[in-house]
Amino acid sequence: MTTIAIIGAMDEEVAHIAESLQNVTTRTHASLELTEGTFAGAPRADGEPHTLRVVATVSGMGMVNAASATQVLADLYSPDVIIFSGIAGNLNPSLHVNDVVLGGTLRYLDTDMRLIAQSAPKTEEFHSDAHLIDLANQALDELGVTHITGVIATGNYFVAGDELVAKVKKETKADAVEMEGAAVAHIAARNGVPALVIRALSDEADVAYEEFRSFDISEYADTAAKIVVSILGRL
Numbered sequence: 001m002t003t004i005a006i007i008g009a010m011d012e013e014v015a016h017i018a019e020s021l022q023n024v025t026t027r028t029h030a031s032l033e034l035t036e037g038t039f040a041g042a043p044r045a046d047g048e049p050h051t052l053r054v055v056a057t058v059s060g061m062g063m064v065n066a067a068s069a070t071q072v073l074a075d076l077y078s079p080d081v082i083i084f085s086g087i088a089g090n091l092n093p094s095l096h097v098n099d100v101v102l103g104g105t106l107r108y109l110d111t112d113m114r115l116i117a118q119s120a121p122k123t124e125e126f127h128s129d130a131h132l133i134d135l136a137n138q139a140l141d142e143l144g145v146t147h148i149t150g151v152i153a154t155g156n157y158f159v160a161g162d163e164l165v166a167k168v169k170k171e172t173k174a175d176a177v178e179m180e181g182a183a184v185a186h187i188a189a190r191n192g193v194p195a196l197v198i199r200a201l202s203d204e205a206d207v208a209y210e211e212f213r214s215f216d217i218s219e220y221a222d223t224a225a226k227i228v229v230s231i232l233g234r235l
Helices: 011-019 063-077 130-143 162-172 181-190 218-232
Strands: 003-008 022-029 032-040 051-058 081-090 100-108 147-154 176-178 195-203
Touching (some): 003 011, 003 063, 003 218, 011 051, 051 063, 063 081, 063 181, 081 181, 081 218, 100 130, 100 218, 130 147, 130 195, 130 218, 147 162, 147 181, 176 195
Parallel strands (some): 003 081, 081 195, 100 147
Antiparallel strands (some): 032 051, 100 195
16 A cells, blocks of 8 residues: 655644545654554556545644654654645745745755755755655646745745745745755655655745744645645646
């Protein structure tokens, strides 16, 4: 059975996905609540049904939380695919809130990758799997969501304000900024597992963290989650 691991940084980003599963069970490991269930994937070539095994968890915010959750899922479930779904700040003037950036390329904000690339998988940037991006594009077109396959920057600090946004754009050429995606793609690559990072844009990277905390992010998180559910139906 094909196993799909899904990660979000916050509860809102995973709740919609968990509600779409059948035969649900839960367990706790390494402080992570792991929700496992089944999902009807795309029919096989012979017309037979194809049931996916899906496990979803909320990693918590930040690169260490995301990397740790990814490795836990890799160790416990040996997934065939890892998907990270969530929200991000927009850095692309051609995009708007609730548009979507697929992580074609993922780069760290605050890491000297010349040093990191000395270890497996020996690369200075990370990439979502091409086939998974193709499936995501199909899903987004069907849902009528404006989207691009672009660059996502990942860092351990909250990016807001003109000066910091300009610095991030200059250093990474990113379309969106967040705190987990590159770490998930990094650990997935170390484990040889195809990965996909999906980000629905929740803001213009123009508000402080204290203000962002008061946002209702459910609409944007649901956008990302609906894309994941649509992708599952194509796997």
